Each structure stands twice: as C-alpha cells, then as structure tokens.
Amino acid sequence: MQINLFKYLPLFVMVLTTATNSVYSQPSSLAAAAKKFSADPQLKHATWAMVVADASTGKIVFDHNGQVGLMPASTLKVLTSVSAFEMLGKTYRYKTIFGYSGTIANKLLDGDLIIRGSGDPSLGSWRYEQTKPARILDIIIAALNRNGIKKIKGNIITDTTGWNHEAVPDGWIWQDIANYYGAGAQKINWxxxxxxxxxxxxxxxxxxxxxxxxxxxxxxxxxxxxxxxxxxxxxxxxxxxxxxxxxxxxxxxxxxxxxxxxxxxxxHPLPPLQLREELHTALDLASIKVEESMVEHNKDLKELYIHQSPPLDSLIYWFMRKSINLYGEAFVKTIGWKSKGEASTSAGVEIIKSYCEKKGISADAINIVDGSGLSPQNRITAMALVQSLQYARKANWYSSFYESLPVYNGMKLKSGSINGARAYAGYHKAANGKEYTISIMVNNYSGSSATVVKKMFQLLDQLK
Structure with missing residues (x-):
C-alpha cells in the first residue's frame, strides 16, 4: 500500500495559512504571567516554549520560543497519533494469522502450527475483551478442534520475517528499555x-x-x-x-x-517466544500434543484463525490516555511498512517528517527518533505541535482524537514527562467560549517536577 501524501496538501495549506508566526490579541493576563514564569528561579537554567492559537481561526495569540526545538517527551504522541490517523485510517486493524503448514489426516497435523504477525501492539492485551490472552488461546484451540487436530507433528513457529528485528529505537536509555514503559515493538507482540x-x-x-x-x-x-x-x-x-x-x-x-x-x-524482550510457550501450555491442557519433530512439507500457510485488532481509533485512545509507548512505536513501524515496505522506526520517522513537510511544517522543526517521545534525543517545536493540533480539528477523525486526550488542569491535554522535561499539548475552551490550541514545554528546570508542573498550570490558567 503506497500512501499518497499529496492528496492531503490542499487541506494542509488551508489550515496552515492561518497558523503563522504573527501574534494576535491575547488574554490580557497571559503576557504578565509568562514574564513571571520566565523569571522563576526554577527556570534560571531552563529553556521553555509556549504557543497558543485561537482554535477557531488558527491565529497565533501567544508565542514564546515557538520555533525552538525542545524535548517534547510524550507530547510527541500528538504528532504520532495525527500521522497514524491520516496514513492508516481510524478503522485500520492489524491482522495476526494463526495457521498451519502440511496436511491433516487421522487427527494428525503433519506439519507446523504457524503464527504470522503484522505488528499488532494489542495482541494479548488486557485492555480489550477480544484481545485478552485466554480468549485468543481458546479460539486457537477451538479452531484446531474444528479441524480435528489432536496432534501436531512439527513445531509452533512464530513468523517474524519482513520486520525490522531492532525492537527498541535508537536513543532510548538503558534504564528504560527493560521496564514496562520501554517495551519495544515487534512483528509479534504479546x-x-x-x-x-x-x-x-x-x-x-x-x-x-x-x-x-x-x-x-x-x-x-x-x-x-x-x-x-x-x-x-x-x-x-x-x-x-x-x-x-x-x-x-x-x-x-x-x-x-x-x-x-x-x-x-x-x-519482555522476546514476546514471540512468550506467546509460543503460552500456546504450548494451553495445547497441553487441551490434550493436543506438539511433538516438535522436524517435518518436510510445503511451507504454504493455511489459515485456521485470523485475529483482528480493535480499530485504530480504539488503539489511539489507550495510546494517549495511558501513554503506552509500545503503541506509538508500532504505529511508526506500520507507517513505514505500509508506505515503503520497510517496518523500521527510521522508515516511519522519515515518512512522518515528509508528511509534515507537506503540511507546511519544516522538517527541521521535527527532529525525532521515535514515535512515543521516550528518547531524550527528540526535539520538536511548540509551533509544530500546535499546527498538528490545528490540522486535527479539520479532520473527519477529530472526535476520536479529541476523546483520546486526557484531562489535566481542567483542559484536554496530552502530558509529557522524562528526566528534566515536562510538557502539555492540546485544547481548552475558556469560560467566555473562546477555544484555544496549546503547546507548552519546559526543559532543564531545577528542583521539583511537581512544583514546575504547578507553575505551568498557573500559566495555563490565564486561558480559562
């Protein structure tokens, strides 16, 4: 599947002609609050940026360092979600094929049981009823029983060919990659x-x-x-x-x-192995024996069951609400796979940057190495995030995107936090009915993270 980025260009131009660097009328207290924020001792050695746009017109009403690239942390997920909605579609579903090779006769599968993934980050997730491990394993066993299979001569094979095997993107730190939030994306996740x-x-x-x-x-x-x-x-x-x-x-x-x-x-660094072993245990309990013998046969895959993920808008809901880094990395690789036939982080990032260039955002404003924001090497401008958020408002998937945003400080905002960086990006409707699109990032602050977040919220309160 080739993605034609040019077909989106007219709408991008329409949105971005209103999102310029000119600063229009702003809430009267915002400039004074920003000046106070800048002078705060916690920010003595920090760099911070904030851009606020009139959501209805796209006109910029406040801009402080809006063109300075900063660590966005998980507010980068805004850009990844917008890209995934546009390039994959809100109804996109991952497919995992459970099948077999060889022949079936006298309750014996003279071949292998094969699992062929497509990068589904929700396979075996506890967040959806249809993806829970026990449910998937039960369906596979039921499919084997329907085909009269009580013994498998070969092995359980996890097919991960055609997918980049470097699960963890460049730039992630050692302290992160073995902990749950540092799970890398593979062709078969579990x-x-x-x-x-x-x-x-x-x-x-x-x-x-x-x-x-x-x-x-x-x-x-x-x-x-x-x-x-x-x-x-x-x-x-x-x-x-x-x-x-x-x-x-x-x-x-x-x-x-x-x-x-x-x-x-x-x-888990080896999710295909974990799935294989859990399926092996489930087969044992169902009295279906796997002999693990070498078998000679045609390797063509015959389908037993095709598992489909929840639709993309459901995946993005949890991606944004719970900030699941794995989902973002899977989306980036999938974008690379669908567009270029290369399921790698670098391919996906290249496509996203090209997509943004077509939107009118300079590629230099988006210096990213992953899709989740976990890498401290990521840099993006507050202006680029606001432009992305403004484009989302005009899209047919906007309601799903808006619903995915958590609520912080009484505002619909995606948060971001890694060592030395705090950020928020999203939308707010003021008491007077005025709607704003917002991005704020603070890098290299001193002292307590909770305290600097409180001060960021006090600044954002000027938009209420």
Missing part, C-alpha cells in the same frame, strides 16, 4: 510485551529483596534481584536492567520494607 514481578522485602532499611514470582510465568528469561529495602513509604524505586546480548536481567534499586507481594513491571 501482552503489550509486559510482565509483572512480585517481590518480598525484609523488615529494615537495607534488607535484601527476593523475587517471589512473575505473571505470566516467563520462558527463556532469567531474573535476579540486587534490590534492597528503602525507607518506609519510599515507594517504587526499582528498575529492571537486561544484560546486553543475553536473556538475563538484574533488578536494582529499592522498594519499601516489610512488603510481601510488591509488584513492578518489566518489558
């Missing part, structure tokens, strides 16, 4: 590539912490704990680190003392 770890800590500060169990039970992964008990009430300060080039991980940091079943979540 349970959002996440697992839970249950921990037991000693009763005093410095006591050892042991691993009690994981859910689901892990296959092919070895975990060890270097955790210690921290101060009472210290919360979750535990991080999983996978040892490069291995399937072993160590957990470091602290959790509170006296915990019997404290849970943290990690990112």
């Amino acid at each position: 349970h959002e590539n996440q697992f839970d770890i249950f921990l037991r800590s000693g009763n005093h500060v410095g006591a050892a912490v042991e691993i009690v169990s994981t859910s689901p039970a892990l296959k092919g992964i070895h975990l060890s704990s270097m955790l210690r008990a921290g101060a009472k009430g210290s919360g979750d300060n535990a991080y999983v680190y996978f040892i490069p080039g291995t399937s072993s991980a160590v957990i470091r940091g602290t959790i509170p003392p006296g915990e019997n079943r404290f849970s943290i979540s990690g990112a």
Whole structure:
C-alpha cells in the first residue's frame, strides 16, 4: 500500500495559512504571567516554549520560543497519533494469522502450527475483551478442534520475517528499555510485551529483596534481584536492567520494607517466544500434543484463525490516555511498512517528517527518533505541535482524537514527562467560549517536577 501524501496538501495549506508566526490579541493576563514564569528561579537554567492559537481561526495569540526545538517527551504522541490517523485510517486493524503448514489426516497435523504477525501492539492485551490472552488461546484451540487436530507433528513457529528485528529505537536509555514503559515493538507482540514481578522485602532499611514470582510465568528469561529495602513509604524505586546480548536481567534499586507481594513491571524482550510457550501450555491442557519433530512439507500457510485488532481509533485512545509507548512505536513501524515496505522506526520517522513537510511544517522543526517521545534525543517545536493540533480539528477523525486526550488542569491535554522535561499539548475552551490550541514545554528546570508542573498550570490558567 503506497500512501499518497499529496492528496492531503490542499487541506494542509488551508489550515496552515492561518497558523503563522504573527501574534494576535491575547488574554490580557497571559503576557504578565509568562514574564513571571520566565523569571522563576526554577527556570534560571531552563529553556521553555509556549504557543497558543485561537482554535477557531488558527491565529497565533501567544508565542514564546515557538520555533525552538525542545524535548517534547510524550507530547510527541500528538504528532504520532495525527500521522497514524491520516496514513492508516481510524478503522485500520492489524491482522495476526494463526495457521498451519502440511496436511491433516487421522487427527494428525503433519506439519507446523504457524503464527504470522503484522505488528499488532494489542495482541494479548488486557485492555480489550477480544484481545485478552485466554480468549485468543481458546479460539486457537477451538479452531484446531474444528479441524480435528489432536496432534501436531512439527513445531509452533512464530513468523517474524519482513520486520525490522531492532525492537527498541535508537536513543532510548538503558534504564528504560527493560521496564514496562520501554517495551519495544515487534512483528509479534504479546501482552503489550509486559510482565509483572512480585517481590518480598525484609523488615529494615537495607534488607535484601527476593523475587517471589512473575505473571505470566516467563520462558527463556532469567531474573535476579540486587534490590534492597528503602525507607518506609519510599515507594517504587526499582528498575529492571537486561544484560546486553543475553536473556538475563538484574533488578536494582529499592522498594519499601516489610512488603510481601510488591509488584513492578518489566518489558519482555522476546514476546514471540512468550506467546509460543503460552500456546504450548494451553495445547497441553487441551490434550493436543506438539511433538516438535522436524517435518518436510510445503511451507504454504493455511489459515485456521485470523485475529483482528480493535480499530485504530480504539488503539489511539489507550495510546494517549495511558501513554503506552509500545503503541506509538508500532504505529511508526506500520507507517513505514505500509508506505515503503520497510517496518523500521527510521522508515516511519522519515515518512512522518515528509508528511509534515507537506503540511507546511519544516522538517527541521521535527527532529525525532521515535514515535512515543521516550528518547531524550527528540526535539520538536511548540509551533509544530500546535499546527498538528490545528490540522486535527479539520479532520473527519477529530472526535476520536479529541476523546483520546486526557484531562489535566481542567483542559484536554496530552502530558509529557522524562528526566528534566515536562510538557502539555492540546485544547481548552475558556469560560467566555473562546477555544484555544496549546503547546507548552519546559526543559532543564531545577528542583521539583511537581512544583514546575504547578507553575505551568498557573500559566495555563490565564486561558480559562
């Protein structure tokens, strides 16, 4: 499928001719509040940007550093969502094929059971009834029973060909990539590539912490704990680190003392293996034996069951509401695959930047290396985010996009937070009925994140 970006150009031009750098009338208190914000000691060594547009006309009513590229953190998901809606479509569904090779005779499949993915980030997710692991496994077993299969001579094969095997984008840091929010996107994802770890800590500060169990039970992964008990009430300060080039991980940091079943979540580096093993267990329970013999046969895939994901607008809802980084990385790779036949982050990013160029946004305003905003290498301007948000208002999928935005400070805003960066982007309707499109980012602030966020909200309050 080739994406014709030029067909969107007339609408892009119409939207962006109203979104210029000229600053029009603004709420009277906003300039004074911005001046006070700039002078705050927490921002002495910081760079911040804010752009506000009249949502109805696109005219810019406030612009501070709007053309300066800053770390957007998860507000980058705004751009990724807009791109996915435009290039994939709100009704797009991923398809995962469960099938077989070989022949069936006398209740024996003389061949392999094959799973062919398409990058679906929701396969095995607990967020939707139709994607829950038990439901999918039950459907596969029912399909085997309908075909009279009680024994599989070959193996369970996960087909990941044609997909970039570098699950984690360049620029992600080691502290992130083994924890649940750092799960990379693969051709076959399972349970959002996440697992839970249950921990037991000693009763005093410095006591050892042991691993009690994981859910689901892990296959092919070895975990060890270097955790210690921290101060009472210290919360979750535990991080999983996978040892490069291995399937072993160590957990470091602290959790509170006296915990019997404290849970943290990690990112599974081998989701196809996890799915294969869970399916193998389910087949055993259903008395369907997998012999795991080498079989010689035609490798053509015969379909048993095609699983379809929820539609894209449903996926984007959770992507934005819960800021699921995995979904964003899957969308970027899918855009690359559909447009160029290359399911890689770099291909998807290239297409998104080209798309934005057609919108009238300079590619230099969008220096991105992923689709989720997790990389500290990302840079984007506040103006570019506002322009993207303004375009969304004119699109036929706008209601779905708007619904996906969380509420912060009484406003429909996507938040963003990584070390040293806080950001918000979205919409607000003031008490007088005026509607605004907003982007605000602060990088390299000092002191408490909660305090700087409170001050950002006080600035945004001028639009109420």
